[in-house]
Amino acid sequence: MRTAVGPLLSVAWRNALDLVFPRRCVGCGAFGDFLCGDCLDATPRAAPPRCSVCWMPVLSPAEGPGADGVCGRCRGGTFAFEAARCPFVFSGPAREAVHALKYQGVSAIAEVMGRMMAECLDAWSLRVGALVPLPLTGPRRRARGYNQSELLAREVSRLSGVPLARRLLERRKGARPQALAADEDARRANVADAFGVRRGSEAAGPLLLVDDVMTSGATLDACARALRAAGHGPVYALAFARED
Ligand SMILES: [Zn+2]
Ligand SMILES: [Zn+2]
Numbered sequence: 001m002r003t004a005v006g007p008l009l010s011v012a013w014r015n016a017l018d019l020v021f022p023r024r025c026v027g028c029g030a031f032g033d034f035l036c037g038d039c040l041d042a043t044p045r046a047a048p049p050r051c052s053v054c055w056m057p058v059l060s061p062a063e064g065p066g067a068d069g070v071c072g073r074c075r076g077g078t079f080a081f082e083a084a085r086c087p088f089v090f091s092g093p094a095r096e097a098v099h100a101l102k103y104q105g106v107s108a109i110a111e112v113m114g115r116m117m118a119e120c121l122d123a124w125s126l127r128v129g130a131l132v133p134l135p136l137t138g139p140r141r142r143a144r145g146y147n148q149s150e151l152l153a154r155e156v157s158r159l160s161g162v163p164l165a166r167r168l169l170e171r172r173k174g175a176r177p178q179a180l181a182a183d184e185d186a187r188r189a190n191v192a193d194a195f196g197v198r199r200g201s202e203a204a205g206p207l208l209l210v211d212d213v214m215t216s217g218a219t220l221d222a223c224a225r226a227l228r229a230a231g232h233g234p235v236y237a238l239a240f241a242r243e244d
Contacts, residue, residue: 027093114155129205197230
């Protein structure tokens, strides 16, 4: 019953949303889609050369990856996830898309964003057992009406066939928004112990964390740490955009 009714509801919901938010490109304002082909093409891709773990760009030979393609920071074992990938740099239309999804209630833009993420996952050729969206605190989810990471993960799941482990991670305490944390140490302290793993949740094999933006990687790291501590893993990460 759920499977029969779900798509109908989502079509009705989508039509209703189109009345409230006519599909206009967040980049150029053209009607038709939330991110038009021209703006997608013009959005900076988070393309190599990048560190194969944290996906930060290589700036100079001194900072660059060694023979193993891993940057100095990651050689020190900074992150609990094995590797992260993002299709876009967090700028231009990619930044506008994230803002529309996160702060302007344009939940339907998750469709095109998730499609780009699914293409990134396909090119990565990573085999994972489940997609794990980053959870929001209850109040924040209620305020927004949805969890943007879950919408993205749903779309990636639909296109890739990888199951969604929607309830595996939970938010244990109300950390301040990461955007308000001053530096990387503050970001790490802000999210340490913020995530817990629900026992008996469905998830086997390598896991892929799904989020909208990767900044310092501290939040994804905290999630990966919680999953590893609960016996899950290895853990990978996929975000729509990378803040370089
Ligand atoms: Zn456009
Ligand atoms: Zn790195």
